[in-house]
Amino acid sequence: MSRGISLIAFVVLGLGLMPAMSFAQERMDDTTARKMPLKIWGVQFEEFEYRYSDDDEELGSWDGDIFYGTDDLKVRWLTKGEYAVDEQAYEKLENQLVGQMPVSDFFDAKAGVRFDTPEGPDRTYGVVGITGLAPQWFEIDANLYVSEEGDTSAELDAEYELLLTNRLILAAALDATVAFSEDREIGVGKGLVSTETGLRLSYDLIDRSFSPYIGVVHERKYGDSEDFVRAEGGDAESWFAVLGARLSF
Amino acid sequence: MKTAFLAGALSLLLPVIGLAGEYNLTVDRVEIDTGDFVKTGIGYNGKSPGPVLRFKEGEKVSINVTNNLEEMTSIHWHGLILPFEQDGVPGISFPGIKPGQTFTYNFPITQSGTYWFHSHSGFQEPDGAYGAIVIEPEGREPFRYDREYVVQLTDKHPHSGDRIMRNLKMMPDYYNREQQTVGEFFSDVSAQGFMNTVKDRLAWGGMRMMKADVEDLQGFTGLINGKGPDQNWTGLFQPGERIRLRFINSSAMTYFDVRIPGLDMTVVQADGNNVQPVSVDEFRIGVAETYDVIVRPRDEKAYTIFAESMGRSGYARATLAPRDGMEAPVPELSKPARLTMADMGGMHGMDHSGMEGMESMDHSTMGEMDHSEMKGMDHAGMQDMDRSGMKGMDHSAMGHGSEMSAGGASDPFYAEGSGLVPTAANGGKFLSYADLKAQKPLYDEREATREIELRLTGNMERYTWSINGVKYEDADPIRLQYGERVRFKFVNETMMTHPMHLHGMWSMLDVGAGQFNPVKHTISVQPGTTVYMETEVDEPGQWAFHCHLSYHAAAGMFRKVIVEGGPESAQAAEADTEKAGGEA
Numbered sequence: 001m002s003r004g005i006s007l008i009a010f011v012v013l014g015l016g017l018m019p020a021m022s023f024a025q026e027r028m029d030d031t032t033a034r035k036m037p038l039k040i041w042g043v044q045f046e047e048f049e050y051r052y053s054d055d056d057e058e059l060g061s062w063d064g065d066i067f068y069g070t071d072d073l074k075v076r077w078l079t080k081g082e083y084a085v086d087e088q089a090y091e092k093l094e095n096q097l098v099g100q101m102p103v104s105d106f107f108d109a110k111a112g113v114r115f116d117t118p119e120g121p122d123r124t125y126g127v128v129g130i131t132g133l134a135p136q137w138f139e140i141d142a143n144l145y146v147s148e149e150g151d152t153s154a155e156l157d158a159e160y161e162l163l164l165t166n167r168l169i170l171a172a173a174l175d176a177t178v179a180f181s182e183d184r185e186i187g188v189g190k191g192l193v194s195t196e197t198g199l200r201l202s203y204d205l206i207d208r209s210f211s212p213y214i215g216v217v218h219e220r221k222y223g224d225s226e227d228f229v230r231a232e233g234g235d236a237e238s239w240f241a242v243l244g245a246r247l248s249f
Numbered sequence: 250m251k252t253a254f255l256a257g258a259l260s261l262l263l264p265v266i267g268l269a270g271e272y273n274l275t276v277d278r279v280e281i282d283t284g285d286f287v288k289t290g291i292g293y294n295g296k297s298p299g300p301v302l303r304f305k306e307g308e309k310v311s312i313n314v315t316n317n318l319e320e321m322t323s324i325h326w327h328g329l330i331l332p333f334e335q336d337g338v339p340g341i342s343f344p345g346i347k348p349g350q351t352f353t354y355n356f357p358i359t360q361s362g363t364y365w366f367h368s369h370s371g372f373q374e375p376d377g378a379y380g381a382i383v384i385e386p387e388g389r390e391p392f393r394y395d396r397e398y399v400v401q402l403t404d405k406h407p408h409s410g411d412r413i414m415r416n417l418k419m420m421p422d423y424y425n426r427e428q429q430t431v432g433e434f435f436s437d438v439s440a441q442g443f444m445n446t447v448k449d450r451l452a453w454g455g456m457r458m459m460k461a462d463v464e465d466l467q468g469f470t471g472l473i474n475g476k477g478p479d480q481n482w483t484g485l486f487q488p489g490e491r492i493r494l495r496f497i498n499s500s501a502m503t504y505f506d507v508r509i510p511g512l513d514m515t516v517v518q519a520d521g522n523n524v525q526p527v528s529v530d531e532f533r534i535g536v537a538e539t540y541d542v543i544v545r546p547r548d549e550k551a552y553t554i555f556a557e558s559m560g561r562s563g564y565a566r567a568t569l570a571p572r573d574g575m576e577a578p579v580p581e582l583s584k585p586a587r588l589t590m591a592d593m594g595g596m597h598g599m600d601h602s603g604m605e606g607m608e609s610m611d612h613s614t615m616g617e618m619d620h621s622e623m624k625g626m627d628h629a630g631m632q633d634m635d636r637s638g639m640k641g642m643d644h645s646a647m648g649h650g651s652e653m654s655a656g657g658a659s660d661p662f663y664a665e666g667s668g669l670v671p672t673a674a675n676g677g678k679f680l681s682y683a684d685l686k687a688q689k690p691l692y693d694e695r696e697a698t699r700e701i702e703l704r705l706t707g708n709m710e711r712y713t714w715s716i717n718g719v720k721y722e723d724a725d726p727i728r729l730q731y732g733e734r735v736r737f738k739f740v741n742e743t744m745m746t747h748p749m750h751l752h753g754m755w756s757m758l759d760v761g762a763g764q765f766n767p768v769k770h771t772i773s774v775q776p777g778t779t780v781y782m783e784t785e786v787d788e789p790g791q792w793a794f795h796c797h798l799s800y801h802a803a804a805g806m807f808r809k810v811i812v813e814g815g816p817e818s819a820q821a822a823e824a825d826t827e828k829a830g831g832e833a
Contacts, residue, residue: 028343028791040414135454164430
C-alpha cells in the first residue's frame with residue numbers, strides 16, 4: 001500500500017521534473033559578445049609625408065585608410081592625395097569607399113566607388129579589386145576602375161618590407177596605372193599612364209603607431225599621358241626627397 | 250520538533266567545525282605597477298593579482314563577488330569540479346555579474362591542490378583579474394614540505410586587452426619584434442651557406458609563414474605574484490627546509506620555461522593532481538597550467554626563480570632567499586626560438602611547392618610520432634622510439650638540417666625536429682608531458698566510448714582561430730552524453746601552441762601510461778602534433794571548452810560543450826533555489 005503511494009509520488013514527481021530537465025539541458029543560449037562576430041576598426045596611413053622635388057616643388061602627400069567590420073565584411077574608406085604647397089591646390093585627391101570580404105586565405109576582394117576631386121575636372125569611378133599578401137611577402141593591391149565617362153583603367157600597388165632590424169625597416173613600393181582608353185580631360189592617355197616608385201627607411205618609434213621615415217620617390221608618366229602633361233608645361237618625371245611617418249591607430 | 254531542534258543545532262555547529270566557509274571578493278579598478286610601467290587594470294579586493302583563496306577539501310564554500318566595475322564581470326574557478334551554474338562563464342553557466350551587483354557562488358570543494366580563478370568576461374583576465382586558489386587536502390599528501398609559496402606568473406602588457414586584440418587583427422605581427430632580419434640572413438648564410446639560406450627563406454616566404462611566429466604577444470613584463478623582475482618578489486626560507494612552490498601560469502598568451510639555477514625541482518603535482526614525483530632542472534608551464542614542485546635549498550644563499558618566455562622575448566624573475574634583500578645572479582635570455590618545417594607538418598592545404606625538401610620527409614617516420622601508438626608503452630621505450638625515429642629521418646635531405654634541435658633533443662609531445670623542443674639551460678633534465686604519471690588513478694580504466702576529433706585551425710595572417718575550421722560564433726555545441734568516456738583527438742594544424750582547457754570535467758592526457766595517465770585541466774598541443782585526452786563525462790550541464798590563449802579564444806577557438814542526461818533535474822532545481830537566494 002504505502003509502497004504503491006510512494007511509487008505514484010515518484011512518477012508524479014518525475015513527470016513534474018521532466019520539463020525542468022530539458023530546460024536545464026538547453027539552459028541558456030550564449031548571447032554574449034563572444035558569440036558575436038568580433039568587430040574591429042583601425043586607422044592606417046602607410047604614407048603621410050612632405051615631398052620636395054628636384055624642381056623645388058613642395059607637396060604634402062598621404063595614403064591611408066580607415067576600416068570597420070568583421071572577419072567576413074569590412075567597410076573601408078581609402079584616401080590618397082597630393083597637395084601642392086605653393087599653388088595651394090590638390091594635385092591629386094582620391095577617396096574610395098569599398099566593401100571588402102575574404103576570397104582566399106590571403107586575399108580579400110573589394111568593390112565600391114572612388115571619387116577624384118583634385119584641382120581640375122572631377123571623376124567618379126566604380127571600383128573592384130583584390131588586396132592581400134602574395135607569396136614571398138609582397139603586399140598587393142590591384143584595382144580595376146570604370147569612370148562615369150566609361151573609361152576603364154587598372155592600378156597595381158605592390159610593397160615589400162626589408163627588415164634591417166626589427167624596428168629599422170626599408171620599404172619599397174611600386175604603384176603603376178594603366179588606362180584602357182583615353183580620358184584627355186584629366187590627362188590620361190591609353191596604355192601605361194604612370195608609375196610611382198618609393199623607397200622609405202622607417203623606424204618604429206612608438207610600437208607600430210608612429211614610425212617616422214625618410215625616403216626617395218620617383219614619379220613618371222608614359223606615352224600619351226607623358227605628351228599631355230608636357231603639352232601643359234608640366235613635368236613628366238620628378239624625383240622627390242620625402243620626410244614623413246607611417247601611422248596606425 | 251525534536252528533529253528541527255537537532256537540525257538547528259547542527260546548522261549552528263557547521264561553521265564552527267569548518268565545513269562551510271564564506272569568502273568575499275570585490276572586483277575593482279586597480280593600478281598595476283610592474284616596475285617597467287604603471288597601468289590601470291582590474292583586480293580583486295583592490296589588488297592584482299587578487300588574494301590567494303585557501304579552501305579545504307570537503308568544505309562548502311560561499312563566495313560573495315561584488316562587481317565595482319562599470320561593466321559586466323564574472324569569475325571562473327579554473328580547474329574546480331563544481332555544478333555548471335557555478336562555473337562562471339557568462340552565456341554558458343550564468344548571465345554574468347552586473348555592475349553594482351553581488352553574486353554569491355555556492356559549491357562544495359571536492360578536490361585539493363593548486364588552482365586559480367579569473368574573470369571570463371572580455372579581456373578582464375589579461376587586464377589583471379586573476380588570483381590563486383590553494384585547496385588543502387582531507388588526507389595526507391604523499392610528499393612533505395616545511396613551507397609553501399604560490400608563484401603566480403603573468404605576462405603584463407602595457408596595452409589593454411581590447412587594444413591588443415585590435416592590433417593583432419589589424420597586423421598579426423604587430424607585437425613580433427623577433428622577426429628575421431637582414432642580419433640574420435647573413436649569419437644564416439655563413440652558418441648554412443648561401444643557397445640553403447635562400448631556399449629556406451623562399452620556402453617560408455612561399456607559405457607566407459614566419460619562423461619567428463612563436464609568440465603573438467611580445468613587449469610584456471613577466472610578473473611573479475604581481476612583481477616585475479626589478480621588484481623581485483622574494484620568498485624566505487631557512488637552509489635545509491623543503492619548500493613547495495605552487496607555480497600557476499595566469500598569462501594571457503605566454504608559455505614560460507622555469508628554472509631555479511642551483512636547485513633540483515621535484516614535480517609533485519600538475520594541474521592540482523598529484524603525479525609520481527619527477528626530478529627536473531627545468532619545466533615549461535603552459536598558459537593556465539599549474540605545477541607544484543618541491544625544492545630544498547641547503548645553502549645560506551639566494552636563488553633566482555627564472556622564467557623565460559618560450560619565444561625568449563621576456564622573462565619573469567623572483568628570489569628564494571634566507572633573508573630579505575638578498576639576490577642571486579639573473580641569467581641572460583636565451584636566443585629567440587625559431588619554428589622549423591616540422592612545426593608546419595600539420596598544416597592543412599599548405600603550398601607544398603614552396604617546401605622543397607619537405608617531401609623527402611618520410612611520412613611513415615612521422616607516423617611513429619602518432620601518440621595513439623604510445624599507449625601502453627613505458628617511458629624508456631618511448632625514448633628509444635624517438636631516437637630511432639630521429640635516425641630514420643634523413644636530416645640532410647630536409648634541407649633544414651641545421652634547424653633540427655642541436656643534440657637531437659626530442660620530446661614526443663613536439664613535432665619531430667620541432668624548433669620549440671625545450672632543453673634545460675644547464676644541460677640537465679627538462680620535464681616532458683611524457684614524464685607525468687598520476688600518483689593514483691582517478692577513474693577505473695576503461696575503453697573510451699567514442700572519439701571526437703578536434704582540429705585546431707586558424708589563419709595567422711587574418712588572426713582568425715577556430716576548431717575544425719569553424720569559429721565559435723558559427724559553431725554548434727559539442728554534445729556529450731552523461732556517463733560516456735570520450736577520447737578527444739587534438740590535431741594541431743596551426744603553427745602556434747594551444748593550451749586547450751575543458752571546463753568542469755577532468756582531462757586525462759594520454760602519455761601512454763594507461764590508468765596512470767596524468768589528470769589535467771589544460772593540455773598543450775604543440776604545432777604539427779596530435780595529442781589525445783580522455784574525459785569521463787560525469788558532470789551534467791553545459792561547459793566552455795577553449796584555447797586558453799586569451800586572444801585565440803576571443804578570435805573563435807572556443808566551443809560550448811553540452812552534457813546531455815545525468816542527474817540533472819535534481820541539480821537544476823537545487824541550483825535554481827540557490828540562485829534565488831544568492832542573487833539578492
